[in-house]
Amino acid sequence: MIAAANRLRGFCGACFGMVIKMINVxxxxxxxxxxxxxxxxxxxxxxxxxVALCDIFPExxxxxxxxxxxxxxxxxxxxxAMLRAGLPIDLVHVCTPPSSHAKVAIHVxxxxxxxxxxxxxxxxxxxxDGMLKAEADNKVVMGxxxxxRFRNSISKLKKVLDSGLAGKLRCAHINSLWWxxxxxxxxxxxxTWEKEGGxxxxxxxxxxxxxxxxxxxxxxxxxxxxxxxxxHDNSEVEDLSFAALRYRDGSVAEVTSSVVHHGEEQGxxxxxxxxxxxxxxxxxxELAQPNGFPAAGHNPELMKELxxxxxxxxxxxxxxxxxxIDDVLSALEQxxxxxxxxxxxxxxxxxxxxxxxxxxxxxTVSLPIDRMxxxxxxxxxxKNATHFYQKSRSVTNLDSxxxxxxxxxx
Ligand SMILES: NC(=O)c1ccc[n+]([C@@H]2O[C@H](COP(=O)([O-])OP(=O)(O)OC[C@H]3O[C@@H](n4cnc5c(N)ncnc54)[C@H](O)[C@@H]3O)[C@@H](O)[C@H]2O)c1
Numbered sequence: 001m002i003a004a005a006n007r008l009r010g011f012c013g014a015c016f017g018m019v020i021k022m023i024n025v026x027x028x029x030x031x032x033x034x035x036x037x038x039x040x041x042x043x044x045x046x047x048x049x050x051v052a053l054c055d056i057f058p059e060x061x062x063x064x065x066x067x068x069x070x071x072x073x074x075x076x077x078x079x080x081a082m083l084r085a086g087l088p089i090d091l092v093h094v095c096t097p098p099s100s101h102a103k104v105a106i107h108v109x110x111x112x113x114x115x116x117x118x119x120x121x122x123x124x125x126x127x128x129d130g131m132l133k134a135e136a137d138n139k140v141v142m143g144x145x146x147x148x149r150f151r152n153s154i155s156k157l158k159k160v161l162d163s164g165l166a167g168k169l170r171c172a173h174i175n176s177l178w179w180x181x182x183x184x185x186x187x188x189x190x191x192t193w194e195k196e197g198g199x200x201x202x203x204x205x206x207x208x209x210x211x212x213x214x215x216x217x218x219x220x221x222x223x224x225x226x227x228x229x230x231x232h233d234n235s236e237v238e239d240l241s242f243a244a245l246r247y248r249d250g251s252v253a254e255v256t257s258s259v260v261h262h263g264e265e266q267g268x269x270x271x272x273x274x275x276x277x278x279x280x281x282x283x284x285x286e287l288a289q290p291n292g293f294p295a296a297g298h299n300p301e302l303m304k305e306l307x308x309x310x311x312x313x314x315x316x317x318x319x320x321x322x323x324x325i326d327d328v329l330s331a332l333e334q335x336x337x338x339x340x341x342x343x344x345x346x347x348x349x350x351x352x353x354x355x356x357x358x359x360x361x362x363x364t365v366s367l368p369i370d371r372m373x374x375x376x377x378x379x380x381x382x383k384n385a386t387h388f389y390q391k392s393r394s395v396t397n398l399d400s401x402x403x404x405x406x407x408x409x410x
Contacts, residue, residue, distance in 0.1 A: 016139045020332045026052035026089045026113075028079045028104050029096035030064040032404045033118055036147075037093045038068050040322035047329050051089060054082045057397070079104050083111040091332065094118055097189040098197045099378070102127035105142065109134040116143040116328050116338075120206045121345030123197025124378040125353060125369060128346035135342055143328045143338035144345030146210040150323025151409040153279040154211055156313045157268065160277050161215055165306055166285075167273030172253035174212050174268055176205035177261035178407075180239075182232060184259070188394045191235030193382045199229070199237035202352050205257030207407060210340075210348045211268060212253060219351055219367050220245035220253065227359035229388035231260045236387040243355045255355070266408045275302055280410045281310055320406070353381070360384050 025041055025048050027034050041048050050073050053061040058077040065073050076082035083089075092108040094101055094117045102122040108115045109131075121144045122128050135142040148154055161169060178200060185191035196203060213219065225243035232239045239260050245253040269278040275285035283306040285299035318326045324340065331338040354365040357375045361384070374380030 016141050016337075017335045019335045020090055022046075023048040023090045023329055023332055024051045024088050025049065026054065026082060026087070026092045027064075028054045028082070028092060028094050028108075029100075029118075030055040030061040031095065033406075034064060034093075034095045036321040036406070037095060037116075037325065038064065038070075040318075040320075040325035042068065043318065043322050044326065044329060047333070048091075051087055052076060052082050052085075054079050060397075080107060083107060083113075089113050091116065091328070097195055098123050098203065099189070099195045102131050105131050106134040109138045109140050109142065112138060112140065114141040114143075114332060116325070117145065117345065119145045119210075119345070119348075120197065120202050120352070121342065121349055123202060123349075124376065124381060125346065125349060126371075126377045128342070128349050132342045132346065141331060141337060142342040143324070143331070144340050144342060145321070145324060146207065146340045146344065146348070147321045147324045148207045148211060148407060148409055149214060149340065150316060150319055150327070152315050152319060153281060153409050154268075155316060156281070156310055157270070157277060157279045158215060159313055160283075160306065160310055161270060161272070163309060165302070165309060166270070166275040166277050166283075168249075168251075169215065169270055169272050170251045171271040172212060172215065172251075172268065173271075174205070174208045174253060174255040175266055176200065176208040176255065176257045177264055177266050178204045178259045179262055179264050180232075180259040182234060183398070185232050185235040185391070186393050186395045187398050188396055191232070191237055191391050193236055193385050193387070194378075196237060197378065197381070198352065198356065199235065199239050199241075199257075200259045201227070201238060201241045201243075201257040201355050202349075204259060205241075205255060206348055206352065208257075208266070208268065209255060209351055210344065212255065213344070213347050213351065215268075215270065216247060216251075216253070218247075219347060220247045221367055222246040222364055223351070223354040223358050223367065224364045225355045225359040227356070227386065233389045234391055234393050235389055236385075236391055238359075238386075238388065241355060241359060243358070245351075257355075264405075264408055275299070275306060277306065283307060283310070356381060356385065360386055 054076040055061040189195040227238040285302040286294040
């Protein structure tokens with residue numbers, strides 16, 4: 001119906017491989033993160049227009065409409081009603097809580113629209129599979145938010161790794177260290193296996209795990225982990241996890257996922273054959289003396305070369321959500337897939353699922369995860385997950401005028 005409406009407007013319709021000119025966008029879920037989506041979209045007024053805003057609390061959508069002066073946007077309280085309303089919508093941004101991503105995105109794609117889904121793609125692999133099937137069946141395009149690939153420090157680190165100057169990656173330390181106060185988990189959908197789908201391993205480290213998969217070019221073959229909740233007694237889910245990963249080529253990685261770290265010193269440290277490279281940017285390179293101990297003065301030539309290469313790399317035109325939105329709009333304009341696809345989103349969920357299974361079962365998990373595995377479904381995860389605490393306090397909304405932060409990527 002929507003693709004047909006697009007054809008009436010003289011566009012090519014929401015179909016993969018076909019080119020769209022002015023892209024009509026709807027946002028479903030007008031809470032915190034919708035601000036970054038709208039601010040990003042508003043950077044490209046010649047390429048897209050926000051035509052609909054939807055929230056189960058329509059007054060929140062009205063507030064957002066007024067805040068950004070989106071006079072042409074129609075407000076809805078139900079995404080299915082929005083899809084039935086006959087508006088010419090090409091692209092729907094799904095900014096609702098994680099447990100609703102699959103349902104909303106599948107409805108959107110079945111209605112013939114492209115979609116950009118907030119992280120995590122969904123809390124379970126079976127939902128990710130359903131989303132990928134809807135994308136293929138409807139010949140539309142799904143992008144998944146992993147906006148931190150569009151950070152100067154991260155995209156330059158990837159380029160340095162790909163240059164081969166440091167040699168092959170052998171050991172990665174991934175510090176997804178965040179801090180959230182006690183009231184964070186008071187919001188109705190947070191802190192439950194059912195609605196949030198997990199703690200920081202799923203909802204915060206999802207960013208760094210996406211980057212790790214991007215740097216490694218694939219998933220590990222073995223995962224072990226330990227999960228804990230050390231500071232948030234209004235939450236069923238973990239607030240801290242440590243995972244150890246082994247790859248097919250023998251290289252390894254460790255991932256710490258946390259919302260208990262004061263200072264939020266996030267970063268990635270990549271130990272490669274010839275040098276260490278890291279975000280925030282630093283590098284180090286050793287040379288061995290004949291006795292195997294590091295030579296005084298290190299390897300200044302390689303460090304100079306690495307620093308010079310890093311400094312020569314151009315900054316991105318747009319960072320964060322705006323960078324990813326620019327890429328998704330370009331993909332639709334050019335009839336190609338976006339840089340971060342549903343397959344990427346699913347890969348990240350698969351590694352996170354393995355971390356949960358390894359932690360709860362106290363075992364080493366092999367990847368890929370089998371379709372018959374109980375952890376393939378959200379029900380299976382819920383059944384097997386440790387419920388660290390009973391969530392006893394729940395509020396409908398936290399103050400939406402207060403600042404949120406989305407990470408440190410200097
Ligand atoms: N990429 C990032 O850096 C980043 C940062 C924060 C949050 N997020 C993600 O964004 C999503 C939303 O998080 P948030 O912090 O904005 O939460 P939020 O609670 O502030 O906003 C979610 C909004 O969705 C609405 N909603 C819930 N179910 C709905 C439905 N079925 N249909 C329509 N509206 C619905 C809620 O009323 C709320 O207004 C989550 O998936 C979260 O993980 C991403």
